[in-house]
Amino acid sequence: MREHRGVPPILTVVAILVLGLTLSATAPAAVAAPTGKPGDVVRSTEITDRPEARMASAARVFDVTYLSADPRGRLVEVKGSVSLPKKAPGPGGWRILAWNHSTMGLGDSCTITDSLGKDKRGSRDKWLGQWLRDDYVIAATEYQGIGGPGVHAYLDGPVAGKNTLDMVRAARTVVKKYVGTDTSNAFVSFGGSQGGHASMWSNSLAKSYAPELKNAATIAHSVPTGLSDYFAAIRPGFPNVVVPDYVTYFSYVLAGLKVSRPDIDVDSYLTPLGRTVIKNAQRLCYAESGPATKGLTVGQLVSRPLADGPLLPALRQYTRLPTSGYGAPILLQQGYLDVVAFTPLTGQFVSRLRSNGVNVTYRTYPTQLHGLSTAQTLEAVKWANTRTTWPR
Template sequence: MSRLASRVIALVGVFVLTITGLVTASVAWAAPQPEAGTVLSTTDITDRRDAKVAGAGKVIAMTYLSEDPKGQLIPVRGTVMIPAKAPRPGGWRVLGYAHGTAGLGDQCTVTGRMGFEGRYDDWLGPWLKDGYVITATEYAGIGGPGVHAYLDGEVSGKNVLDSVRAARTVVAQQGGSTSSGYITSGASQGGHASLWSASLAGTYAPELTNVGGVASSPPVNIADYFQLLRPGVPPVAVPDYVTYFSYVMAGLKVARPDLDVDSYLTPLGRKVVEDAKTLCYPNQGRATRGMNVGQLIARPFDQGPLIPALREATGVPTSGYGAPMLVQQGTLDPVSFAPLTTQFVDEMRTDGADVDFRQAQAGHGLGAWAETEALQWSNAQQWPGR
């Protein structure tokens, strides 16, 4: 082979490699990026024991993408319940349901077994019978990668909104259609998540129409009373309060790994908080029976960075609500204190929120009547196409 021919072949090789590299780079650059709310998988569990709530025609377990505390998209589990009732003109309305405290561990899932012994029939059944698709998230870290950051409001709020996005895809896959309008609702931890969802709706999910939000017994301003905690205080055992405390501390450790939470805890406190990562609510309650929070604390919580970090992670915005809100509160609530909720609602109103605040002589669990009241309130709002 002549020297000229060798050079020609070499130049052709370089040209081919360059073009191949440019095409590969172009394809990589153009490849679609995963988006929040993308459905990764679905399973029809309608006939599975304990899956079906009264009024549901189909029940679909799903995995979808949503954010974790680091802002990364991860697989999150959830369940979509499609009504047996035919949709309204314009499609079924959507309820983004945020469940209450069940635990942080992977086995502490709730949404795929809401039909157990009819426990949710009185709570969520009326929504289904009225023609609402219900989408319920497990929250990031429960039954999926990572550890659940309990009461990290921004994460749970986005998890709820992404479940609404995902539910619309799931319903379409099943041959149905949904309205662009949705409402969120939840109690306790779910009330906290529902508030965050409503405050984020306009900026995080602007393609959807947030009709309103419902929050029952929401834990707001919890840093205000956690800052009173110190060694030996409180000195009495309050039923389930150690469980709640342990979940808050475990969630803070996930949300703020840079914070030395253990330095505020006694050896017993560290064990209880470590157990909270895996023990679901009933088991953690049994494991901590007879303990009091004061036993778990090694130094005052108002010293150092703990309270500012807790306030940042768990605090709820008082502004940003572009749709009406219904807040329900028990005056005898031993966990989410009525005076703190009243103060929070006053701040929301000062910041321009439209809040319907209703109180009842009740404790932390308001009962199924609260969801029935929420449904009536929801139907009175302005829905797209109405």
């Protein structure tokens, strides 16, 4: 936020008039907002011949730009990809997996959906490729702002949920265009960490936002819950926390809050160093953010307690997860030793879901940290295949 102080009013008026005349003479016309409806495909390109784009189990891969929501509710272009199985579709068409990636960063260079084959050890194909081998189309969104217009609002659940559902819509259009067959209208949403948060929101919104689709099941692991509880304790001098990349996550959350809630003066809570870190978070990818913030603590970034004033209530609303209203069965997977998404908070969240009648299966893994092993991910695929009835 810029401040303008000490400028005489008459000079301000003159400057505005001169600037207006200059812009009218030299500036290009404003770019029109995209027209269409949520999920419309703006453009699609086959990228199967790019080695970094195709997992071993994918027959064809398409780079897709489609329309979906931003934090203001406007339709904007969002990036994603569609990967097709090698087996031909059956009479009812392929099933769809809406895969939501974990934290990759907020900048335009932090995309992953067009580089799913860029994995030297082939581990991604072992766990994500299994969905392809089980006859699912993989519809993968980048979320609004990553590789597209605007800044990504990290953990803005309603936006990520809509981006996910619109990616499913776009995938069905792409399959029809390039293969000539229909897909099932049912899909499974799946993701971990940030992606788990997005998958839960897509489940919550599916019935009202995309009634033509059927969210058959949701799988989420390492889901951030109770983030506002973390932030409530942060104040100047807050001690170092032994959590991997804690400053990176902190900066992403506040950078996202600035995008989603511009009415909250986030900068007023930050030191000059903090403002620089948050600004950099809008462009740095996850792999870059760790080294860039090495040695810093969140206590160095804040100038007053985050619990003061309007920031914490806004953050609580911004990062929330619904505790009721889910239309599809849920599998929540949690590493017991996870120090990013804490097991006690996840357990409390599950208890609230169950008390509200939500169909949730909860599995914890005693030796697992943040994320899942390949075996645990394959367990989730099996759960989706055996627990789900497909209206195809």
